[in-house]
Structure formats: structure tokens, C-alpha cells
Amino acid sequence: xxxxxRRCSIVDIIVAVLxxxxxxxxxxxxxxxxxxxxxIAPADAARRPNPFASRPGxxxxxxxxxxxxxxTCHGDDGHGSEKGPALATADVLDxxxxxxFWKISGGNTRGGMPSFSFLPQPQRWQLVLKLRELQSRxxx
Amino acid sequence: MPILRxxxxxxxxxxxxxxxxxxxxxxxxxxxxxxxxxxGNLEIAIANTTGLPKHGDRGYSAPWLExxxxxxxxxxxxxxxxxxxxRGYGSAFAGWRWExxxxxxxxEHRVNPVxxxxxxxxxxxxxxQKEIVGSGxxxxxxxxxxxNELAHELEGKLILSSAxxxxxxxxxxxxxxxxxxxxxVELGYSVGVSRALGGLASGTTCYFCRENFVVGAEAYGGxxxxxxxxxxxxxxxxxxxxxxxxxxRSTLKASVGFGLTEASDxxxxxxxxxxxxxxxxxx
Numbered sequence: 001x002x003x004x005x006r007r008c009s010i011v012d013i014i015v016a017v018l019x020x021x022x023x024x025x026x027x028x029x030x031x032x033x034x035x036x037x038x039x040i041a042p043a044d045a046a047r048r049p050n051p052f053a054s055r056p057g058x059x060x061x062x063x064x065x066x067x068x069x070x071x072t073c074h075g076d077d078g079h080g081s082e083k084g085p086a087l088a089t090a091d092v093l094d095x096x097x098x099x100x101f102w103k104i105s106g107g108n109t110r111g112g113m114p115s116f117s118f119l120p121q122p123q124r125w126q127l128v129l130k131l132r133e134l135q136s137r138x139x140x
Numbered sequence: 141m142p143i144l145r146x147x148x149x150x151x152x153x154x155x156x157x158x159x160x161x162x163x164x165x166x167x168x169x170x171x172x173x174x175x176x177x178x179x180g181n182l183e184i185a186i187a188n189t190t191g192l193p194k195h196g197d198r199g200y201s202a203p204w205l206e207x208x209x210x211x212x213x214x215x216x217x218x219x220x221x222x223x224x225x226x227r228g229y230g231s232a233f234a235g236w237r238w239e240x241x242x243x244x245x246x247x248e249h250r251v252n253p254v255x256x257x258x259x260x261x262x263x264x265x266x267x268x269q270k271e272i273v274g275s276g277x278x279x280x281x282x283x284x285x286x287x288n289e290l291a292h293e294l295e296g297k298l299i300l301s302s303a304x305x306x307x308x309x310x311x312x313x314x315x316x317x318x319x320x321x322x323x324x325v326e327l328g329y330s331v332g333v334s335r336a337l338g339g340l341a342s343g344t345t346c347y348f349c350r351e352n353f354v355v356g357a358e359a360y361g362g363x364x365x366x367x368x369x370x371x372x373x374x375x376x377x378x379x380x381x382x383x384x385x386x387x388x389r390s391t392l393k394a395s396v397g398f399g400l401t402e403a404s405d406x407x408x409x410x411x412x413x414x415x416x417x418x419x420x421x422x423x
Binding site: 039057058062064065067068073082083106107108109112113114115117118119120121122123126 | 175176303339351388420
């Protein structure tokens, strides 16, 4: 466990690796802008209904969760930002409640979408309710 | 001094330009789960480990600063700066660590693997105990001596983590090689289980409601080394943990670790506070 000598070469290597690898990736890592066509919910997950679809007050919690968890990337109104794609679009909102729940839960690390499985299930369903509210707003 | 001023000004500029982001800080202090930092988000955390040893040995306090950045959805990097104060022996800077976590699989699976690689440039005064490996109690020599004993270490972890019915279950297997000394690879483990307390989220902002709390427990310890087989004289702890999401941006967490073996300190009291914001794009 003991050493009195300095091994600067290790630090040099680390700095070199950091510059060579991190900088280019960080520069093009705004990955949320593009759709991933291979990101499709399995059929059994897509069939799941939202158990809170008609629960009074559940949508208000979804609104709060959306502001806390999603708006930073997808915008307050779901129209997207530099960091994340728009959600208030037909290709998103035409998906079933179960498919949206599956995508919120598991995320897509390659596309930059984090996994939200650490949220209790009812809260993830509340986020689906919020997406439906975006849908009705878009339709108007 | 101009460099320090430049760093301070740069830091202030970054904070002013940053966009607040929701913290998803894990409740554990030692165990890692499979949730990486969101791409473009920076988390600044300060934390402290207070050790209360047995047999009247000197207590210590080891604060550290953590800067965690999400480079991509599958890669998070983190820099640690740590120091230590031992009662009656004074204080010292204990070194820095640079860690990287990689999530190789795209979505959520029954078991989610994460690969962890860390380089440590620390000295023997280090007491934060972000991981416990090998065997033997902590050195009790004065800090003035320990700070001169440098250690360049390479650490790897295999992190396995699952989300099961609202629970998180994480298991970490730790390998550490001291590049500064001829010794074997030291081994360690950490396991954790935790659960968010809330069910349906309320529509209003609240501070003390259940949905803001995550509770759990973790256990961690050393497993000897490739040159010293066996578990004799190893340190092991079990620690309940609690995390409180104070606001959308910050999390406070705490844990008390109870030493389980003769070589372990009696208690390890840990507290930490994390603040997260987005550096790239966003609203």
C-alpha cells in the first residue's frame, strides 16, 4: 500500500486518454435529438393499460413529475429542446399507454434517454397521463 | 493564486449558466446502482465520513467533493477530491480519484450490468472509505506520516443492479490493484437494497411527504486479496441509508454504518448533499 515515488506517467496517460476520448464524445453527445427506430416496446408491455387512467387527481401529480423529471430535456410543453426530442408529436403520442410506460421505465442509453425505473410504478403511469394531456392539448 | 481565481470564476460562470435538473441521487454511499448521470448534467456533491473507532483510537472526519458528469446515456465520469482530519493529529489533503462508469446494454433488463474503472492518486491518510477492500484495520499513525505514503491505485467494479417491484437491489464486486507496491489484487464487495417511499405523486410541491424519501440499507467490506487469502482481519459494515429529495435539484442523504468485525471501526457516520443541474441545452 505504500510508495514514496511519484509516477507521473500514469497521470499523463490519464490526461491524454481524457482529452482524446471525452472531448469528442462530449461534443457530439447531445444524443436525445434523434429518434431510434429500433426502440420498440415488446407487444406484451405495449398492451398494458394505465391503471390510473380514471383516477381523480393523478394527472396533477403527472404534471409535477413531468416538470421535475422531463421538462429539462423535452421542454415544459413537450416540444423538445436542444437536449431532447419533442414529445407532443404523433409518432410518440400514437403509442399505447403500455408502450410509453415501458419506454419511461427502461430508457434508452444509446439515445440518451435515462431509465426511470427508480420511480415507483404509479408515478411512471402518472407521467403517461401527462403525455396524454399533451396529446389532447396538441389536438386542440 | 491566479489559477485558483480563474477556477473560481469559471465555476461561478458554469453555475450561473446552468439549468436546474432533477436530482436522482442514489441513496447509497458505497454501493452503485445502474442509474447513470443524465447526459449533459453535472452533479456537485459534498459529503463526509466520520469514523468512530474502537479501543479509544482517534476519531476522524473525512470530507470529500464529488463532480459527476453525464457524458452520454451510457457513460458517466466523476472526479473526487478528498481530505481528512484526525482528532489531535490535524488535517491533510488525501488525494483525488477519477472514476468512469459504463452501461453496456441499451435498455432495462432483469439484471443491469455496469462496468466501473477508477484511478486513485491518494495517500494512506485517505479515510472516506468509498469502498472497502483487502484486509486489516485502518492505520493509526499520525497524518503527518500517512500523507507521505502515496498510493496510485487502479480499481474495477462489476456493478449488477435490478429494479424489482419498486425495490432497487444492487451488488458490486470490487477489485483494486495498488500500482505503487508489489502486492496482490485486493477484493471487496458491496450490496444494497432501497425503495422510494411514495406511491402516487401529489400535485403540489411538498417537502416532508413520503414521495421525497428513499430508504434502504447497504452492507460492504473487504474480501482479502490474491496474496492473502481468507477473511481473517477483514472489515465489514452494515448501514441503513436514507435519502431526502429536498427540492427538485438537491438531495440530502445520511447513513450510520455499524462495524461487524474486530478490525472494523465501531461506527461510520456519513452525510452528503448533492445538487444537480444541466450544462447542455435544455430549457
